[in-house]
Amino acid sequence: MIDLSTAYERDTLFIGNEHVPSVGHERIDVVSPSTEEKIGSAAVAQEADIDRAVAAARQAFDDGPWPRMSRDERRAVVRRAGELLRPLADELTQLVSRENGVTVRYRQGHVAPFFDYHTDEVAWPRDELRRLPSGEGALVRHEPVGVVGAIVPWNAPVSLGLSKVLPALVAGCTVVLKPSPETPLHDHVIAEAFAEAGLPAGALNVVPAHREVSEYLVRHRGTDMISFTGSTAAGRRIGAICGEQIKRVTLELGGKSAAIVLDDMDAAAMAALVLHSGMLLNNGEACMAWTRILVPRARYDELLDAFCAALAAVKVGDPLDPTTDIGPLVAERQRDRVESYVSNAVADGAKVVFGGGRPKHLERGWFVEPTLLVDVDNSMTICREEVFGPVGTVMPYTDEEEAIRIANDSNYGLAGGVFTADPQRGLEVAGKIRAGTIGVNSLGVDIRVPFGGYKDSGVGRAHGPEGFAEYFEVKTVGLPAGFQPS
CATH class of the missing domain: 3.40.605.10 (Aldehyde Dehydrogenase; Chain A, domain 1)
Known part of the structure; x- marks a missing residue:
């Protein structure tokens, strides 16, 4: 027994x-x-x-x-x-x-x-x-x-x-x-x-x-x-x-996966899906987490507001509570590492639009607030290296070709996502991304289908x-x- x-x-x-x-x-x-x-x-x-x-x-x-x-x-x-x-x-x-x-x-x-x-x-x-x-x-x-x-x-x-x-x-x-x-x-x-x-x-x-x-x-x-x-x-x-x-x-x-939001996607539905299935997956301690979020420049403000609204509804706390969305990071050193990435990104010119610190209602534990950064470009360390925490960046793009170029401009190639009202269009974009698993309005991971990476992934x-x-x-x-x- x-x-x-x-x-x-x-x-x-x-x-x-x-x-x-x-x-x-x-x-x-x-x-x-x-x-x-x-x-x-x-x-x-x-x-x-x-x-x-x-x-x-x-x-x-x-x-x-x-x-x-x-x-x-x-x-x-x-x-x-x-x-x-x-x-x-x-x-x-x-x-x-x-x-x-x-x-x-x-x-x-x-x-x-x-x-x-x-x-x-x-x-x-x-x-x-x-x-x-x-x-x-x-x-x-x-x-x-x-x-x-x-x-x-x-x-x-x-x-x-x-x-x-x-x-x-x-x-x-x-x-x-x-x-x-x-x-x-x-x-x-x-x-x-x-x-x-x-x-x-x-x-x-x-x-x-x-x-x-x-x-x-x-x-x-x-x-x-x-x-x-x-x-x-x-x-x-x-x-x-x-x-x-x-x-x-x-x-x-490892990975540094990109989520490409196309210009026809509903803002609220997209934000919840990208965050909970991607950026915040497993407390953000997931190799396939979508931490580079690419949005059309014409809808940048609207989609950024949707992301912040979705993050405001995220519950951070006791991981044993079934209503909790995000628990603590695994160790103090991991929390310090994540916080260092955020502070260094700000020093490099990034702006924190949500989170960026420790939850004020939690006195103990290695917690980090869900954090979203803007005013970044794909050459910055925060966009190149795996953070392994609930931290993401939002970058605007002008057209699909630029979005695909940014998504592929990485040493990693583990995963990615495409979000659109037209799955056929999403499939065509997914075919141009150099990564092992691409989800179209989904995570794309299941025990029945292969999972693994291109390049350094x-x-x-x-x-x-x-x-x-x-x-x-x-x-x-x-x-x-x-x-x-x-």
């Missing part, structure tokens, strides 16, 4: 389906971003612990039953784990909200869809027999890639963790999951559910660790693939290491059959003429 009452004090790692102490016995305190008080603590892995976890995953893959089970057998185990977690979904959401400050309103209902998709819907890569002109045959097969090191950030740890763990396990891989030190508590609950569901020992291991030890996992020769979500700076480092070792890697990195895809395929190797077996495999 899985008991969340013990989740807040984790003095062990999870390796080989067992709770084991860390070699160094180091612990990290987990502090509530809302109250600035300690809510729990967790063991932190050392390099020797990574060795143990990788060895367990390696043995489970090389000699264990998991990759040798049928698809349906693996799906049944994963389905059972999902069934065990469903009754705990609300408590799990609250636990994560206490860890990182993201509102329960935003994160509710994020567990079940991942399990449902990977157990019932996902399309498997197709094995096929191809006949060659010589009369010989070639059997094209897909096999699990092996041991996956999954490195997950703090901003959306459950959904991002499941988007790596589930396709890897269903494919037949084994996993070493490395949570962020800011959110180290909840993954033990997920691992316990898999163990209770019958997942063989070593197929899923959980080892929270600091950055230096995370790099040790990336470098470890016992891993066959690294799946990373995080900053572009860290992604470059990980990509370089994997390149040296010729190791498979997927990187879902990453390599590879998550979600959908394209994301599932990342966890397979492709093997060709040549066959003699006339042979028909059974």
